[in-house]
Amino acid sequence: MVSFEDGSSIRARYIVGADGARSTVRHIAGIEFKDPFSGESYDEPPALPSLNFVLADAVLQRPLPKGIALDRVTAIFDACFFLIPLSSSADGNGILCRVYLGYVDGKQDLPRNPTPEYIQDELDKRNPFNEKLVILSVKTGSRYRTRSALANTFYKKIGNSNVLLVGDAGHVHTPLGGQGMNLGICDGVAVAHAIAQHLEGANLAPSEQDDVLIRCAESRRQNGLRVITGTKKLNYMVYWNHGWRRVVRNAIISTVRITPFARKQLALDISGLSNRE
Ligand SMILES: Cc1cc2nc3c(=O)[nH]c(=O)nc-3n(C[C@H](O)[C@H](O)[C@H](O)COP(=O)(O)OP(=O)(O)OC[C@H]3O[C@@H](n4cnc5c(N)ncnc54)[C@H](O)[C@@H]3O)c2cc1C
Known part of the structure; x- marks a missing residue:
């Protein structure tokens, strides 16, 4: 039985919780949601270090500093600063860019609607290039608190x-690696196939019929766990920004940059293509 806010209800054989990280479906089904490594519940404040973001789509003055290529992500790990120019938007004096400002200290009082002055001030502190980055306007901006959590099961018979x-109802992690939405879409496709097979197996014994859903849910959960494991490793790219840790991190980045296999694997992981089944 599914009840709606307007008081109506329906009986449903399949209920797919695609209602985000604070999922009501997961909550009602009594499924735990916690960090698979530390065991912290999603509802508790995360232990430090943890990564929060101010993200803005802002028009920056052209030309951008020479060190910023228009066709790729510029990642300044030391300053936890990422810039993605949306090159097709270049118009007159400006170019629309997605700006990520990361905070690794769990800072809680980040602005809900970052102003151009706020972003400019942060860019001035973080910009490693000789030329200044100048904000002309901010189209949209927000703040995001990130943490990792995985549902202890993606399937329950009630x-x-x-x-x-x-999607995020089953797994959340930091956005480094750009996998959250991609993974959620793959979950949706896999679950749709599994439900179709479940319907086709109507003449099987109930437990046999349910196997297809259980297998699908376990496989999607494993994918979620794999991505959380990967993003936790990527977090060290920004956590390790001082002393010997920074030296080790930079050595790893340099090695990946010059090793064709590692570059290819990273590209497959970030694009989600390594996740083909
Ligand atoms: C800063 C940041 C950057 C990111 N960058 C990337 C990226 O580059 N690439 C990528 O793949 N992913 C990225 N992600 C992750 C991505 O945004 C999420 O993984 C994705 O949006 C999850 O989709 P979802 O549909 O599962 O959940 P949501 O997007 O949270 O959607 C859930 C929907 O359910 C609705 N809902 C909730 N409760 C109810 C209810 N009771 N009844 C009806 N509706 C309800 C909500 O209103 C919402 O519309 C990023 C995330 C962050 C925070």
């Missing part, structure tokens, strides 16, 4: 209903 979790 009465005759089959509850499945997809």
Whole structure:
């Protein structure tokens, strides 16, 4: 039975929780959501270091500093600063860029609506290039608190209903590596196939029929765990920005840059293409 806010309800054989990290479906199904490594619950403030972001789509003055290529992400790990120029938007004096300002100290009082002055001030502190980065306007901006969590199961049988979790309802992690939405779409496709097979297996014994959903849910959960494991490693790119840790981190980045296999694997992981089944 699914109840809606307006008081109505329906009986459903399949309930797919695609309702985000604070999922009501997951909550009602009594499925735990916690960091698979530290065991912290999603509802608790994360232990430090943890990575929060101010993200803004801002028009920056052209030309951009010479060190910023228009066709790729510029990542300044030391300053936890990422810039993605949206080159097709170049117009007159300006170019629209997605600006990520990361905070590794768990800072909580980040602005909900960052102003051009706020972003300019942060850019001035973080910009490693000789030329200044100048904000002309901010189109949209927000703040994000990130942490990792994985549902302890993506499938639960409640009465005759089959509850499945997809997307952020099942897994969340930091955006480094750009996988959250991609992974959620793959979850949705896999669950749709599994439900179709489940329907086709109507003449099987119930437990046999449910196997297809259980297998799908476990496979998607493993994918979530794999991505959380990967993003936790990527977090060290920004956490390790002092002393010997910084030296080790830079050695790893340099090695990846000159090793064709590692570059290819990184590209496959970030694009999500290594996640083909
Ligand atoms: C700073 C940042 C950068 C990111 N960058 C990337 C990236 O580059 N690439 C990438 O792939 N991912 C990225 N992500 C992750 C991505 O945004 C999420 O993984 C994705 O949006 C999750 O989609 P979802 O549909 O599972 O959940 P959501 O986007 O949270 O959607 C859930 C929806 O359910 C609705 N809902 C909730 N409760 C109810 C209810 N009771 N009834 C009805 N509706 C309800 C909500 O209103 C919402 O519309 C980033 C995330 C952050 C924070």
